[in-house]
Amino acid sequence: MAAILPPVGDFLLATCQGGAEPALAARQQAVRPDLARGAWRRGVLTFRVPAGGAALTPNDRDGLVFARTVVHSCGQVTGNDVAQLVRSLHDLAGAYAWDDIHVWLREPRVEGDPAAIRTALVAGLDPDRRGLVPAVAAPTRLGALVLDCAIDGPDRWWVGWHVADTPAGTWPGGIYPHSLPAGKVSRAWLKLDEAIATFALALEPGKRAVELGAAPGGACQRLLEAGLMVTGIDPALVDDEVARHPNFTQWRMRARDVKLRQFRGFDWVVADMNIDPKSTLDAIERAVSAPGTPPRGIIATLKLPTWSRAAELPEWLARFTGWGYTTRARQLSTGGREICVVAERTAVRRPPPRATRPPGR
Numbered sequence: 132m133a134a135i136l137p138p139v140g141d142f143l144l145a146t147c148q149g150g151a152e153p154a155l156a157a158r159q160q161a162v163r164p165d166l167a168r169g170a171w172r173r174g175v176l177t178f179r180v181p182a183g184g185a186a187l188t189p190n191d192r193d194g195l196v197f198a199r200t201v202v203h204s205c206g207q208v209t210g211n212d213v214a215q216l217v218r219s220l221h222d223l224a225g226a227y228a229w230d231d232i233h234v235w236l237r238e239p240r241v242e243g244d245p246a247a248i249r250t251a252l253v254a255g256l257d258p259d260r261r262g263l264v265p266a267v268a269a270p271t272r273l274g275a276l277v278l279d280c281a282i283d284g285p286d287r288w289w290v291g292w293h294v295a296d297t298p299a300g301t302w303p304g305g306i307y308p309h310s311l312p313a314g315k316v317s318r319a320w321l322k323l324d325e326a327i328a329t330f331a332l333a334l335e336p337g338k339r340a341v342e343l344g345a346a347p348g349g350a351c352q353r354l355l356e357a358g359l360m361v362t363g364i365d366p367a368l369v370d371d372e373v374a375r376h377p378n379f380t381q382w383r384m385r386a387r388d389v390k391l392r393q394f395r396g397f398d399w400v401v402a403d404m405n406i407d408p409k410s411t412l413d414a415i416e417r418a419v420s421a422p423g424t425p426p427r428g429i430i431a432t433l434k435l436p437t438w439s440r441a442a443e444l445p446e447w448l449a450r451f452t453g454w455g456y457t458t459r460a461r462q463l464s465t466g467g468r469e470i471c472v473v474a475e476r477t478a479v480r481r482p483p484p485r486a487t488r489p490p491g492r
């Protein structure tokens with residue numbers, strides 16, 4: 132039976148990386164200019180949906196790019212201690228059949244203990260509903276009805292709710308809930324791991340991937356673990372751990388020095404170069420325009436020299452579209468001031484077979 136959803140209020144609450152607020156606000160203006168700006172705090176923006184305005188669609192939400200999560204806002208609660216805040220939060224949110232409770236810090240410097248607050252919030256649920264929510268945080272299932280609590284400070288919490296209809300929606304605050312495992316050669320391993328989870332990418336073993344900007348090799352390591360045959364392009368040396376893998380080859384050169392025909396036959400192009408986004412796009416364009424079948428997908432990191440460069444995103448995405456790809460973009464929670472673009476080859480639609488004239492007509 133479908134859960135009874137709480138009422139949708141006038142406000143949406145979106146969270147983002149601290150500092151990304153202007154970029155998120157600019158995306159909101161581009162995607163849903165009818166929304167009015169509400170609160171603006173480091174890591175949190177709220178938007179008012181005008182009376183009679185359309186609900187935020189999944190497409191709108193994806194178009195926000197810098198939003199880690201967007202929830203229906205119930206408002207804020209204040210209090211002198213956790214017990215008082217817990218009571219106020221449940222009064223404000225109402226008694227619904229929550230499947231889970233997500234608690235996170237509005238931004239890392241905020242004071243608060245999300246795990247302890249979650250425990251207090253679970254204990255504060257109506258006894259007949261308490262059993263639905265795992266006592267200890269466990270992975271949230273897709274489709275769960277989630278009560279959200281973003282800790283704004285020791286005496287103030289934001290309250291909201293959402294249905295976890297995407298992988299990132301299952302993570303408190305849309306923040307990837309894993310850290311870099313021991314033995315990985317760079318944080319790029321974790322970024323790619325988050326990208327694979329966020330976009331539900333199917334990297335099939337045996338496929339060929341090339342990475343532009345491969346050193347020291349964390350992303351290549353993740354691709355190798357997925358069973359791919361990997362070529363890393365970088366003038367800098369790749370870590371030994373990766374370099375000696377039997378399915379890894381390094382071309383020690385700049386991407387532009389690779390001959391076009393050498394790019395033939397790759398299924399995936401990954402790019403993570405610390406250069407201007409336009410230069411990254413030029414390098415990717417060469418890789419996808421090699422003779423032969425174009426790669427089925429691209430996973431590109433576009434590093435933003437300044438936040439204001441995010442305004443160029445539509446032009447950048449248009450280049451992928453021009454090469455025949457469908458794009459999705461998101462600022463990953465494990466990345467810095469950058470955007471991850473996943474582009475998958477747009478299916479070529481064959482015209483339907485021409486109807487044959489029935490005999491005798």
Ligand SMILES: C[S@@+](CC[C@H](N)C(=O)[O-])C[C@H]1O[C@@H](n2cnc3c(N)ncnc32)[C@H](O)[C@@H]1O
Pocket residue numbers: 316317318319320343344345346347348349350351364365366367384385386387403404405406
């Ligand atoms: C952020 S690091 C890449 C991290 C890497 N993806 C990993 O998984 O560890 C950026 C890399 O881009 C490389 N780079 C910059 N310009 C390049 C170019 N024109 N061609 C190839 N590599 C380039 C740099 O040498 C540097 O190693």
